[in-house]
Amino acid sequence: MLDIPGKACGSCYFCCKVLEIEEFKKPAGKLCEHCALTGGCGVYDTRPDVCRDYYCRWKDERSFSSQLRPDKVGTLLMDDPDSDEYHAVCDPEKPFSWRNPLIFKHLVAEAKAGRLVVAKAGLRAWRIFEDGHWQEWA
Numbered sequence: 001m002l003d004i005p006g007k008a009c010g011s012c013y014f015c016c017k018v019l020e021i022e023e024f025k026k027p028a029g030k031l032c033e034h035c036a037l038t039g040g041c042g043v044y045d046t047r048p049d050v051c052r053d054y055y056c057r058w059k060d061e062r063s064f065s066s067q068l069r070p071d072k073v074g075t076l077l078m079d080d081p082d083s084d085e086y087h088a089v090c091d092p093e094k095p096f097s098w099r100n101p102l103i104f105k106h107l108v109a110e111a112k113a114g115r116l117v118v119a120k121a122g123l124r125a126w127r128i129f130e131d132g133h134w135q136e137w138a
Contacts (some may be wrong), residue, residue: 006066007059013037014070015054018089023048028122029092053081067102075103075119086115092122108132 016035020028034042041047057077058064070076074097076089088098088107098107098119111117111130118137119126127137 004059004062009056009059012069012071014074014076014091015056016041018076018091019050019054021048021050023050028089028120054078068106073097073100073103075100077103077106080118084116086110086117088117088119088128090119090121092124095121095124097121098126098128104128104132 013031013035016032017030018028020026021032024032024034026032032041034047036042041051056070057079058069064077067073068077074090074094076087078087078089079085080087086107088103090097098104098121107117107119107128108130111128117128119128119134125137126134128134
């Protein structure tokens with residue numbers, strides 16, 4: 001896939017913090033020990049499949065503005081690779097980042113499109129419904 005102009009990781013390493021990486025025994029919310037804060041991954045060539053398979057929805061979606069860059073809005077938007085769920089993954093230190101009006105509007109639209117939408121922050125999760133209500137989800 002071709003890169004979209006203006007859509008590069010740059011100084012963003014939000015995925016390296018909020019995602020759980022079992023291969024590194026890295027919990028959600030803790031910065032990966034291999035993350036180079038100046039940009040990039042210290043083990044990029046040998047990174048695990050979970051990292052290889054991840055793609056940043058913000059980088060690949062033309063309709064997502066610069067305001068929705070994960071580190072700016074505090075939420076990573078992604079398709080769950082193991083199901084048809086759509087996830088909003090937040091830093092456990094800011095568990096309600098998904099309630100940002102820009103993010104929430106997008107999540108409700110995904111729910112209206114028939115997706116099961118889940119916001120996550122560490123061990124907590126909330127399901128978002130097409131009518132805009134939400135509830136904590138186990």
